[in-house]
Amino acid sequence: MVVPDAPARVRPRGATALLLAVAAVVGISAGTAVGYGVQAGREPEPLPALSQAGLAYPAKPLPAGERPPALSAAEDRGVRTNGDLRKLLVARPAGARNVPADWHDDNWADIAFYADQYEEAGSLFFSVLQKEVRRIAAASWEKGDRAYDIHLLQFRSSRGATEIADDVKAYLVGVEQDDQGLSGDALAGSGNGRYYLLKPVREPGYKPVYEARAVVQRGDIVADLSIWDTSPISKRDIRMLAERQLERL
Template identity: 55%
Template sequence: MEAQQDVPDQQEPEESQEAAAPAGDRPARRVRPRGRTTLIIAAAAVLGIVGGTATGYTVQAERPPTPLPALAQTGLAYPAKALPEGKEPEPLSAKDDRRVRTDGDLRKLLVSKPAGARVSDEEWVKDGRADLTSYALDFDSEGYMFGELAAWDFRRFAGTAWEQDANRWVSVRLVQFGAGPVAGAAEHADGQFSYMPDDEEGAGNNGDALKGSGNGRYYVYKVDRKAGYLPGYRARALFQRGDIMADIHVFDTKPISKKDIRVLAERQLGRL
């Protein structure tokens, strides 16, 4: 008889055993929670920033203050102490104080019409005053001008107009602005100056400086000729004096000399 060899029992793989086991007997698989590490890192970063900021403030607070550099100006223009009684400067008179003069009725500062001239019968001339809306309507882009004038703290308007020598028409307008953060009179004057060299909208030239005004200029336009109409001549003067902008226009069917517009502008400047 052949000897029987003992053959060891072969164990099935664990996967097979696990597969053979009933579903209810399988151990539950553990799932690693997500996001916890990210939260820890974010919290550490925040704590690092806060701690660094606090440390920086602490270090800066303990340092001695850095002295400011010396002033470039050796002395001040005004006295360090008040002047003794009786040596204070005299207050400006109403004649010399420009603010007192311009705070009154602005119409009284308008240049007077020449002898023989007739006051224009236009509606706005009767009262000699106009509000912001009425003044803005004189411009082609009235909506834009309304916004600009309001932003510049438009205060009031005064003007006059007259007719002389049959075909000459003259208007003088003063626009005053409040004491806001923007120098409204200067801004308004600069806006008008900006387009005067233009051939279509302006005089087509840079004009001439009005002496004694600071920034004033007067212009003589090119003649406007159209078939069936008399030739049109025009001149304009603009200047700013403190919180007031002056705008002067002259229209005629005959040539207007530079002297005519300059003398008129100088008279109005003298009134201000």
């Protein structure tokens, strides 16, 4: 390891520079002393009142007819996202049925069970907590051999949601995928949403298990969507599911 040389110290050139530096210090000290002396001889000035009349705005409440109308749910995202998060879950596909799952109760999910689907479950669990997750709404459906898992994770800030969405997408880039590419496909109109087709899991004596995933973030909410099937899953299927979920957000 090469240790860089310490930066050279610049020295004043000649006695003139030294005299000027001393004079400057003396001048500053003398000025400070005089200023303190003048201030000490003055009478103290009274502080302004802590509360002053006339600062309130507006001075009088507006008449009922002149008050601006409240924002509708379509204009104010907080009206919807701060309500029952379960109502924002994407609608169940036609012909699918709800499936009881041990990892959610009444469409509310447990953080540990959500994280457990990842190889680095402990790391994701603490990351979700660190980003201040508020709640997780979830749903599970089945339609023939096809199964769906939906998660909506709401955080206390959009920043936390963005960071978790990036973490999940980074994980999906790292796992084996099909020949569509390691970066997944962009979900049009979502900003940062992507969807992925993973390589099927094959074991002797069992049908192959295909998996498709989508991750999309809108404001303080992350949608994590999964489809499993014993037959190949098309990009269109996972993309349309993600688009419908995005519309709900």
